[in-house]
Amino acid sequence: MTFNAKSMTENQVLTADAIYQLLAEVKDPEIPVISIQDLGVLQQVKIHENSVHVGIIPTYSGCPAMHAIKTDIKAALLAHADYYGIDRVVVELLDKPVWTTDMITDKGKAAMLAYGIAPPLNAGEQSINCPQCGSDNTQCISEFGSTACKALYRCNRCLEPFDYFKCHA
Amino acid sequence: MATQINNKALHTYLLRLADSSLTMGQRLAEWCGHGPYLEEDVALTNVSLDLIGHAQIFYQLAVALSDDSQTADDLAFLRDSHEYRNPIITELPKGDFAYTTLKQYFIDVFSVQLYQALSKSSYEPLSLAAQKALMEVKYHLKRSEAWVERLSLSTDEAKVRMQKALNDLWFYTPELFETDAALNELIEQGVIADLLALKTKWNEQVKTLLQRCQLEIPESGWVATGGLAGEHSEHLGYMLAEMQFLQRAYPGCEW
Ligand SMILES: [Zn+2]
Numbered sequence: 001m002t003f004n005a006k007s008m009t010e011n012q013v014l015t016a017d018a019i020y021q022l023l024a025e026v027k028d029p030e031i032p033v034i035s036i037q038d039l040g041v042l043q044q045v046k047i048h049e050n051s052v053h054v055g056i057i058p059t060y061s062g063c064p065a066m067h068a069i070k071t072d073i074k075a076a077l078l079a080h081a082d083y084y085g086i087d088r089v090v091v092e093l094l095d096k097p098v099w100t101t102d103m104i105t106d107k108g109k110a111a112m113l114a115y116g117i118a119p120p121l122n123a124g125e126q127s128i129n130c131p132q133c134g135s136d137n138t139q140c141i142s143e144f145g146s147t148a149c150k151a152l153y154r155c156n157r158c159l160e161p162f163d164y165f166k167c168h169a
Numbered sequence: 170m171a172t173q174i175n176n177k178a179l180h181t182y183l184l185r186l187a188d189s190s191l192t193m194g195q196r197l198a199e200w201c202g203h204g205p206y207l208e209e210d211v212a213l214t215n216v217s218l219d220l221i222g223h224a225q226i227f228y229q230l231a232v233a234l235s236d237d238s239q240t241a242d243d244l245a246f247l248r249d250s251h252e253y254r255n256p257i258i259t260e261l262p263k264g265d266f267a268y269t270t271l272k273q274y275f276i277d278v279f280s281v282q283l284y285q286a287l288s289k290s291s292y293e294p295l296s297l298a299a300q301k302a303l304m305e306v307k308y309h310l311k312r313s314e315a316w317v318e319r320l321s322l323s324t325d326e327a328k329v330r331m332q333k334a335l336n337d338l339w340f341y342t343p344e345l346f347e348t349d350a351a352l353n354e355l356i357e358q359g360v361i362a363d364l365l366a367l368k369t370k371w372n373e374q375v376k377t378l379l380q381r382c383q384l385e386i387p388e389s390g391w392v393a394t395g396g397l398a399g400e401h402s403e404h405l406g407y408m409l410a411e412m413q414f415l416q417r418a419y420p421g422c423e424w
Contacts, residue, residue, distance in 0.1 A: 062222025142208035144215040
């Protein structure tokens with residue numbers, strides 16, 4: 001095993017990049033495979049000496065997950081407080097930009113699909129495909145699903161019900 | 170900006186927006202466990218959650234404008250009915266499903282048109298809040314409009330109930346567009362939407378659907394008014410008694 005002094009010192013420097021890396025572990029509490037960064041919720045990281053300011057934007061206005069996300073961000077950063085010399089973490093809810101589903105990254109959409117949730121359609125796309133069998137023969141059961149961001153669909157080919165992450169733009 | 174915004178008037182208007190969303194949200198929440206079937210139960214409470222979220226945003230904007238130390242929660246849970254500024258239609262009891270549906274449709278059309286206009290507000294925090302709320306109320310409107318049509322053109326009983334709901338609700342709608350001298354000043358400054366122009370637009374859109382649904386608009390009735398001045402129906406007092414009970418009994422309680 002070799003000891004790499006250079007990377008060791010670099011790691012300890014408190015930079016925005018390092019914070020983004022730590023925050024990659026913070027997932028949406030309701031879709032635990034997609035990070036808050038890939039969801040478009042994480043907008044800003046600022047460092048003032050030893051305190052870290054994280055700016056996030058809400059998805060749906062009444063989304064109760066925002067409280068959990070705030071707590072999770074603090075926990076994720078404070079777990080490494082000693083290593084990076086972090087004194088204070090402030091999580092702020094920003095009023096802009098206004099969140100839309102266009103802010104969800106391709107990586108995020110792929111993770112959603114693998115998890116069994118049909119991701120929001122891109123502009124120009126027409127059919128909502130079954131995340132299980134890929135069929136485009138699907139039907140909306142209810143425009144409102146288990147959470148504010150999802151609608152309930154059913155596949156007419158494999159007959160499985162599934163969630164569709166609504167387009168919100 | 171050429172003219173100074175009247176903060177007190179804007180504060181009152183933000184309370185009107187917030188109080189409207191909160192009372193609507195609270196009424197819809199009463200459907201939890203009582204929806205006609207599971208998916209609709211979930212839909213009603215989803216819409217409720219969005220509306221309570223809008224209330225929270227507008228209360229926060231009001232807090233930011235104010236010099237006193239009231240929080241958004243204080244505004245929601247510690248004001249009495251005469252301090253609420255919502256129009257009376259939003260505090261009316263939930264009634265049956267036809268009544269809730271038609272009431273929601275009237276408010277949804279209004280909210281979509283209102284937030285479209287407020288998205289262009291010269292007061293940026295209000296413009297941003299309206300842009301966010303707009304995406305959600307558009308979705309609500311799709312649902313309530315489809316239900317109005319579906320119920321009105323279905324069984325005899327559904328038709329009778331829809332017509333009765335229309336008779337009961339129609340004369341509560343003009344109050345949505347009511348203004349006073351302070352609001353007119355904000356309208357002239359481009360801070361809030363031109364409610365008179367919205368009234369024309371709203372009537373066009375709503376009457377088109379009602380006609381398609383073969384529903385008849387009642388000719389005369391008592392026209393509701395008073396919310397803007399804090400004068401409410403008896404229903405608001407009962408609603409607040411239930412909604413505010415916990416904070417009144419256990420001040421500052423959190424969970
Ligand atoms: Zn399938």
